[in-house]
Amino acid sequence: MLPNLKDTIAAIATPSGQGAVGIVRLSGPESLPIARKIFRPQRKEVVFESHKMIYGKIYDDMRLIDEVLVCYMAPPNSFTGEAVVEIFGHGGTFVMSQLLAVALKGGARLACPGEFSYRAVLYGKIDLTQAEAIADVIEAKNNQALSVAQNNLNGLFSKEVKALREKLVEMLAHMEAEIDFSTEEIEEETLSVRKQKLSEIVKRISDMLKAYQLGQRLYHGVTVVICGRPNVGKSSLLNAILKRDRAIVSDCPGTTRDTLEETIHYRGISVSFIDTAGIRETHSKLEQIGVSLAYEKLKYADLKLLVLDSSQSLTQEDLRLCEEMASPQTIFVQNKSDLNQHSLFQVALKPFSSIKRIPICALKREGIDTLLNMIYEQIIEKELETDTIFLMKERHRLGLEQAIQSLSACEKGMEAHLSMEFLTVDLKKAIESLETVVGRVTEEDIYDKIFSTFCIGK
Ligand SMILES: Nc1nc2c(ncn2[C@@H]2O[C@H](COP(=O)(O)OP(=O)(O)OP(=O)(O)O)[C@@H](O)[C@H]2O)c(=O)[nH]1
Ligand SMILES: [Mg+2]
Known part of the structure; x- marks a missing residue:
């Protein structure tokens, strides 16, 4: 539902919690009259001039609420384009809620979520994409x-x-x-x-x-799924990336049954790694569930790491996975580089020469930084070179x-x-x-689709 634009609205504009300064913001035709009602300037003779801070005190009738600075912004030169008053008080949660209560008592209505930004769009101060960006910046x-x-x-x-x-x-x-x-x-x-x-x-x-x-x-982060047949070292790779023993590692094929997800921040981007059950034909019901979960995760992966054991020749299962997953979104991770490479390993990989690959040793954490860099470049850097917005x-x-x-x-x-x-x-x-x-969508659309998801005060 559209909020009434004739009302003067008020809200706490700063985050909740303790801070040195907190701001209560008022916007609408009654902002200045309300400020006059509740605010007593230190120097009695001062008048409200646009964009000028005035020092004084806020009172609830006779009761002193806070020592504040008040700034009036005359229309149209304010965030919303309306008459705006900002009260800079002491930033405690209690004081702020008291200041807001006085403003509401003085005649303002509590702002709906995003209503300040909504008004700013309606009065042509910002456009829709800018309004959404406010939420995104926060x-x-x-x-x-x-x-x-x-x-x-x-x-x-x-x-x-x-x-x-x-x-x-x-x-x-x-x-x-x-x-x-x-x-x-x-x-x-x-x-x-x-x-x-x-x-x-x-x-x-x-x-x-x-x-x-x-x-x-960039905004939501990326998902990288680690997959491969059992025992190739998927969980060891996850642990090596996280630099801690997160997943159980053992030489028993079929150790991981569930999917394990952990997020790291790499060069400013959040990257979630998902370790999955080793993919193979199996009669174990639990393992089967694990394998189908792995496939489910692969569907939504931004990038796939197919782990292979380079100390062995590729098995039928490996080859099937290589074929299934051969795409620019896949990196072949040749694990166990500390062991002698099997003589047939590279030969078997020949048909997949277009797929990126990297040798690593998850056990000794060798090649992990190069792998992370490769992931970063694959997903982000190359595309960042474009000048697109x-x-x-x-x-x-x-x-x-x-x-x-x-x-x-x-x-x-x-x-x-x-x-x-x-x-x-x-x-x-x-x-x-x-x-x-x-822009130029209906007002109802604007409010329902965008602003109602904002928090109050924006
Ligand atoms: N030599 C050597 N052994 C490794 C390396 N990485 C893993 N391993 C061993 O390989 C075995 C299997 O490792 P895991 O990480 O459990 O393999 P996985 O792919 O998660 O196996 P599943 O969960 O059963 O699918 C363990 O004994 C690890 O110690 C490595 O780089 N070099
Ligand atoms: Mg595992």
């Missing part, structure tokens, strides 16, 4: 995610989408003019120039979609994908020499899809 779990969120907050992403939208609007205007007037009067863009422009826009949007996946990985929301992806679909339909239509009326329908759809990414 929630960002690691450095990479933080810089991605900041990119969005700075509006880089929306600037790009808006620029693409402008180009399409311009093209649409030309095309509509051609429908309305006879073609001699209009300086006509040739069909090929127009096609060229469209395909450039499609290319740019597909780059952004690729970056979406990377953004997801990263997106983080499913909503962005959907909007961009729909835009591409409509643009492709438009391109096909051009090739088939369809009439301009048909082409403009697709173009309009594409423009609308881009608009769902940066």
Whole structure:
């Protein structure tokens, strides 16, 4: 449900807990009158000027609540674009809740989750992607995610989408003019120039979609599944990565039955490693469950480590797994490099020369850093070299994908020499899809889909 925008809202804007300073924020038409009611400046003659701190005390009738600094921000030069008052008090949980209570008693309503940011969007202070980025900056779990969120907050992403939208609007205007007037009067863009422009826009949007996946990985972290037949050293590898004995290791094939998941932070990215049961045909019910769990985890892996025992020749099971898993998302980990390599080991691997591989010794923790680096490069670094801006929301992806679909339909239509009326329908759809990414969605949509997930005070 949409909150009432006529209300003046208040909330504690700083995190709960002990802090040197805490802020209660008010936004709305009554902010200043409420501040006048509850705040007594030290120097009686001072007047509220925009963006100026005033020192004084907050009272609940006669009862002193806190010694504070108060800052008034006149519209439209505030975070929400409305009249905003921020009260900087002493940051204890109790004091803050008392300050908030006085503001509410003075006539404000407690803000709904995300309502400050929601108002900021409605009053044109920030756009949707920036509002979402606020939540992301606050929630960002690691450095990479933080810089991605900041990119969005700075509006880089929306600037790009808006620029693409402008180009399409311009093209649409030309095309509509051609429908309305006879073609001699209009300086006509040739069909090929127009096609060229469209395909450039499609290319740019597909780059952004690729970056979406990377953004997801940076933000949520990545999952790496360790798999292979029994006894090759999967659990030893997990332990070597974690530098502690997390998983049971034994020379008895079929030791690991369950999946074990542990997360490390590597160069600012959280990487979850999942150790799985050794994959083999088995009559043991428990082991069978373990094997199907392993396959389940493999489905959602960002990267797969297929562990092989290089001191032995590849078994039928190894070969089957190599074939099943041969893909750019797989690394062959040749374990037990401390033992003599079996003479047939490399020979058997010949058909898989395109797959990345690395020798390691999990037992002595040799080659682990190189492996981690390889994982990092595989998932992150290569793609980071692109200059694309990263997106983080499913909503962005959907909007961009729909835009591409409509643009492709438009391109096909051009090739088939369809009439301009048909082409403009697709173009309009594409423009609308881009608009769902940066704005112009219904207000109810905005509130329900985005802001209601924020915490109060943002
Ligand atoms: N020499 C040598 N032995 C290793 C190495 N890595 C693991 N092993 C041994 O190989 C045996 C199996 O190791 P695990 O880590 O339990 O193997 P696993 O793949 O998890 O086995 P399952 O859980 O049964 O599927 C143990 O005896 C380990 O000590 C290594 O690098 N060199
Ligand atoms: Mg194991």
